[in-house]
Amino acid sequence: MLTRAKRAGAKEAGFELKGAGARVIRSWVVRHLQSFFFSLGLMARAPFATLLTSAVLGIALALPGGLYLLLDNVNRVTGNWDTGGRISVFLKTAESDAAAEALAKDLSSWNEIARVRLITRSEALSEYRSMSGFSEVLDAFEDSNPLPAVLTVEPTLEVQNPSRMKDLVARIGELPQVEFARFDLQWLKRLDAIVEIVLRGVYLLAALLALGVVLIIGNTIRLGIENRREEIEIASLFGATNAFIRRPFLYGGLIYGLFGALIAWGILSLGFALLKPAVARLVSLYGGGFELAGLSGAGILALTMSGATLGLLGAWVAVGRHLSGTAPE
């Protein structure tokens, strides 16, 4: 009896519920690297399945990425146009250059008007001649210049609202020297509104596809957990912590997300390379200097980060679901 009790005391002192302390901290980096390469190794052992999953993720990430690029380019185009709101004032052709200059001077003294630029009839003519296709038409008029002088009126900032702008355009239009005044920004505003709607659509689509990425990765990781259920059970019975079990799967999700982002980048670059010459041709026909913008460094970073984050999230959901089912009842 006594020896039994003695042995009991000695043994029970050896029964520890403490972690390995300093050893754990020292090997923390090593263990993370191990998990990372372990997950990478598992994927490398099934390259086709890995490629397939990554390709699906890549497409899911490329779709909103591509639409975002498109909108970014549309914004850059319309941003090049002056959205400040200018009024084009066409004078009667009978008005002389001197009269036009006098009117310009008069208008620039108005409170509502910040600046006035005069394009005289001869200036207008030479400008039109320089544009291809118009010179022959103008030649038909021989010596008489059919073009009116134009004043470009830039209102002050306070006038930049629809109703006051309308009043100003009407007042200028009523001047005797003026044939008509036009404020032609309505279509630009409509375009802005359309872009805004499309942008919201892209956000919605991006949110749905992000959810898709989470679910795809979650499901892939879930299958991985099923395949390694035995291993997880044994490791857990021998004292593996949830963090230990979770870690390789989280790295798996992260790597899938990164691969997906890489493939999405490839898809976007390919699409960009295919579109760029066509867009350049179109732009040259309009005589513009616009160039299609591809993914910026920040864009690539954002794509990579979203892929990694969504992958991690998907894996976390899948492993969390599994682990919550293993706690003892």
Added chain:
Amino acid sequence: MIEFHNVTKRYRGGVEALRNVSTRIDAGEMVFLTGHSGAGKSTLLRLTTLVERATRGHIVIGGHNLSRIPPRKIPLFRRNIGVVFQDHRLLRDRTVFDNVALPLVVSGHGHSEIGRRVRAALDKVDLLGKEKQFPMVLSGGEQQRVGIARAVVHKPPVLLADEPTGNLDPDLSKEIMGLFAQFNQVGVTVLIATHDLDLVHHFGNRVLVLRNGQVVDGQW
């Protein structure tokens, strides 16, 4: 070392696998746990490894009341116990070495220490030459010895075995039980669930008999 105080385990659906079980296994003891299938042997082992918790009563192992161990401490608790299974449950896609190393890997031991201790454990079960092989190419007895090496590699004070000889012929069974006795001689507390009564009598250790979820014989 292992104490059960009025422990009842009732599963969902009302089945009582253990009924008011009180028993005690001292440190350094080797005890056989017998009974028909369904008598509660596996339940008792699952409660001991905190795979499940008791419905009523409490279990004290190594001075720790299991009902007071929070979920996040369960892994640390389990590192003090070695488990051997009937179907040995080795991982087929890992070598013998990697299988045995698992308990050390999960508790974060260093590379060189793992190598040293795995080889020591394999030496004890006489399988030192097979560390690079995969479990599938080993015989049933060898596979179970790998399972035992894995259960003792982290030097746990308690060793549990659930029908460790269930799939082996009598000679191999004796050999396996002999291994458990060896570990017991160096101070490990051993609890072996088995229905092989011949073997139990051959070794002559204390026997706990379970019937319908109650301890009917072998009370300490």
